[in-house]
Amino acid sequence: MKKRVVVTGIGAVSPLGNDAAATWKNVLAGKSGVGPLTRLNPDEYSAKVAAEVKGFDIENYVERKEARKMDRFTHYAVAAAMMAVKDAELKIDDSNADQIGVWVGSGIGGLETFENQFEVFQKRGYRRVSPFFVPMMIPDMATGQISIYLGAKGVNSCTVTACATGTNSIGDAFKVIQRGDATAMIAGGAEAPITRMSVAGFCANTALSTNPDPETASRPFDLNRDGFVIGEGAGIVVLEELEHALSRGAHIYAEIVGYGSTGDAHHITAPAPGGEGGVRAMKIAIQDAGLVPEDIDYINAHGTSTPYNDKYETMAVKEVFGDHAYKLAMSSTKSMTGHLLGAAGGVEAIFSVLALKEGILPPTMNYETPDPDCDLDYVVNEARKADIKAVLSNSLGFGGHNATIAFKKYE
Template structure:
């Protein structure tokens, strides 16, 4: 299995708050970040709701004059990473050489806001009006690169683009980098800022976004009346390091990453394999690495998008893999509060899962009023639950048939 990899720092930005403390307090109280779209005029769009980051103060994390050099998705990545490093009590260059610290960020869409702005500039004034560094605003690897520049992290630097599984894969791949000895510490996570006319419009055209105008009814994972996802934005970052490094630094430890499984469906560009066969294989892979038993799992953070196919087939995958044990495991979709943060989802959900293990608070699935008969697990409806969680599993599933599973362990 290689070196033990623990998590020593957490940082996040979302529609529920601009730091982990705000997000966690809102989540455990069941306060959703989903509200009416204000980022642009959506009157001509079926979608009316999203989970937007609000009152984000960029100057807390960088010089404001640097803002024009990066898209919003990179700004969120820097903010969450700075918070995670501070939370870890890590000083790069003192506790560890910069070339032993790496960055691995995931994003599904990248700098779509800058892409739209640049296209507008091109149409209005030709290429002479285009910002000279427009390419560096748009390309997906810029979040990882900008985080490295901001923190002086000179080690392995990579970017994962695997749709809605991107954040989880970034964490799993960063874990492998540490286990292989290529880095001592990795800053890993996901980021997204796709609440734009094109970002929302494309999902509307696909019929994937809920048309509900009521923010409290728009995102309802596993409910009989669910009718689509709700877009979210933000970022989540985790500091990963070897257990030995954490002990040597006397760093806070949230828990350990013990299993990572990632496979492809090879089936369809948007629809999961009926029955969730790919998710089952990803769970098998993660469990084989972790060494834990199915009976050890105390909680599952589901992908739970509030779409008809995902919720049904993810439920079937959990039932298939765990058998009767599936009905004893609390399962919740925190997307009911954060919205679907696309490439940031897996990272923020991993963070919330580590907080569940730390506090014993299992977050609820909001707006679950009328259960779908095909979704018959214990989804912790509407109210949090209190339970000791020593082992937890997090699912992330993405367009293109990506299935990613992470298994976490509380530090004993």
């Protein structure tokens, strides 16, 4: 008998705010977290804008001495996890620590640390490289530090599936609880990729928008889209076995009911034609949830604002839903957050459960010129009230990783 799993806590650090409430408020208002690239010298790159986290202070969560032993992506992860656990009012102590796990991934991990320490190594030799270099850099350190700070001793894992990381992490954590291996999981993704080499690499493979206007650079499904805007942050949820949540009187945002994960086996960066892998991920998630396609009211799209992704994701939705594709709503919140890579699925899962809980659909902003290949209902340019009962959140990553999670209104 599969156990039912619900979302009881949310935490976020994003370009739109340093907690989940501020982030959600700004998304519904259609505000943009995209601005001029300030962390690097924009003159050195073809991309001129980024979605940077603003005014975040890790010392609100971790002492300075300890914070200096962590990369920026771990700062975001630890803060978001602390907020999610506090929001869930989940007490972790000796009585339950081994039943509470952490599954938080990162697409790139501590690249900023790698770059800085390589510079030290080149100039001053190996003796001057930080002893914390490796534990700061490796992607699993976010999940490791979260478990240390919160005392969670259960399943502890890290997924690295590029832009599908956050969604895969939440899906995998959901399965851990569903099969009875934990009563609660702290799950999501974290990323801090606004670094010299990361931005250089994405510019070199022409994935980033070269539009210098922060207001229109991220424009998913628009005919004039020309690439994604790089973003940073973390999105973490607390998943909990339903009976455990009810027994302690927990606040329930939504129920997580399905998970699909597939591989394209096609190309290192380009999606498979027609979004074939995404088709299978959505179908598996819907089937796993015990739903039929017509039950889905809203999709939080991967919607990166790249020419191929938006076209193929639209084709995939039509393939899965048939006529119903034109009746459901679909939006890309990356139009406001930018693309948080491994953290995207974590933040977008939060948007998905809040849309269900509050009956309001976040918009796709900056949509001006319709694309004949993208002709679905993208909730353009303003949020919309809607009584929705079931939603999907899609994430598609380099390497051909596709992940979809399904949420249902909790009843």
